[in-house]
Amino acid sequence: MTAIIVFAQGQVQIGINRMTTTMANRLFMMTFLLLLLTSVQAQSKKKLMAQHKMAKAELAASRSTWGSIQDLCAEYKQLDELPRLLWGKVPLVEVGRSSLQMGQMTFQLLLYDLDGDKVADEFALNDDKGLPLREEFGFLYDADGNGMIDRVIYYAGPMMDTKGNLKYLFHHWADLNADGRVDAITNPFVVFGNDSLPDFNRVLLVRDTDGDNKVNNVQALDLSEVAMIPLEAKDGAWTFRSVFGEDSIGVLDEDVFQFYNTILQAILANAERPGPPSP
Numbered sequence: 001m002t003a004i005i006v007f008a009q010g011q012v013q014i015g016i017n018r019m020t021t022t023m024a025n026r027l028f029m030m031t032f033l034l035l036l037l038t039s040v041q042a043q044s045k046k047k048l049m050a051q052h053k054m055a056k057a058e059l060a061a062s063r064s065t066w067g068s069i070q071d072l073c074a075e076y077k078q079l080d081e082l083p084r085l086l087w088g089k090v091p092l093v094e095v096g097r098s099s100l101q102m103g104q105m106t107f108q109l110l111l112y113d114l115d116g117d118k119v120a121d122e123f124a125l126n127d128d129k130g131l132p133l134r135e136e137f138g139f140l141y142d143a144d145g146n147g148m149i150d151r152v153i154y155y156a157g158p159m160m161d162t163k164g165n166l167k168y169l170f171h172h173w174a175d176l177n178a179d180g181r182v183d184a185i186t187n188p189f190v191v192f193g194n195d196s197l198p199d200f201n202r203v204l205l206v207r208d209t210d211g212d213n214k215v216n217n218v219q220a221l222d223l224s225e226v227a228m229i230p231l232e233a234k235d236g237a238w239t240f241r242s243v244f245g246e247d248s249i250g251v252l253d254e255d256v257f258q259f260y261n262t263i264l265q266a267i268l269a270n271a272e273r274p275g276p277p278s279p
């Protein structure tokens, strides 16, 4: 009887030992897989960051100033895709912060480096209490290669296209004459014909081409046709159909770029000296 109990205890012990070994093996395998996954994720982040850095260098080397409609369409497509490489996929590293006055409102401007070169690639606006305004952010690029930011790719929101595809859209702001002021903006929410949704191949392009900070040129950019569709001005305003209804852009008495310039100038003032946040 004692021998049977000892034998049974032995079997139980062997069973426990086997279980412990199996559990230890499983734990080891899980830890190994977790480490492998973390390492693969870190590698893929590093790869994306390097890809972004290279694409930014290519953009700067292109010295893009919209010399032709081909250049303009190529740059638009490139800048519409570039932020998506890193957006939400890498940690935000703060490289600057300042307060921003717009009319009666005070905001907090935050600058972030995404690709590890310590130069700001993204900005966001917080309210005056420091709470994030979740839809107010954008990405920063130097397209003419002079070392100064001249393109802001500003988040515009999600939208379904005519084929039922959901896309996160951007407005593009450009400073084409490198004077630190925005002189061209795009709007992707434009519809043509009987459509009530955009097809994403056409965007409204609003420009100040003579440098007086007032709009004197509004066209639709057709990305698939690589062409401009001129729109007519009536009574000092261009009217166009947007997904939100009939809209117009004034030409004569209003600096429509003021909002964009306030943000761009605050970005330029802070992005020139990246470093720890100022008090």
Ligand SMILES: [Ca+2]
Residues within 6 Å of the ligand: 113, 114, 115, 116, 117, 118, 119, 120, 121
């Ligand atoms: Ca950077």
Ligand SMILES: [Ca+2]
Residues within 6 Å of the ligand: 142, 143, 144, 145, 146, 147, 148, 149, 150, 178
């Ligand atoms: Ca530049």
Ligand SMILES: [Ca+2]
Residues within 6 Å of the ligand: 174, 175, 176, 177, 178, 179, 180, 181, 182, 183
């Ligand atoms: Ca300008």
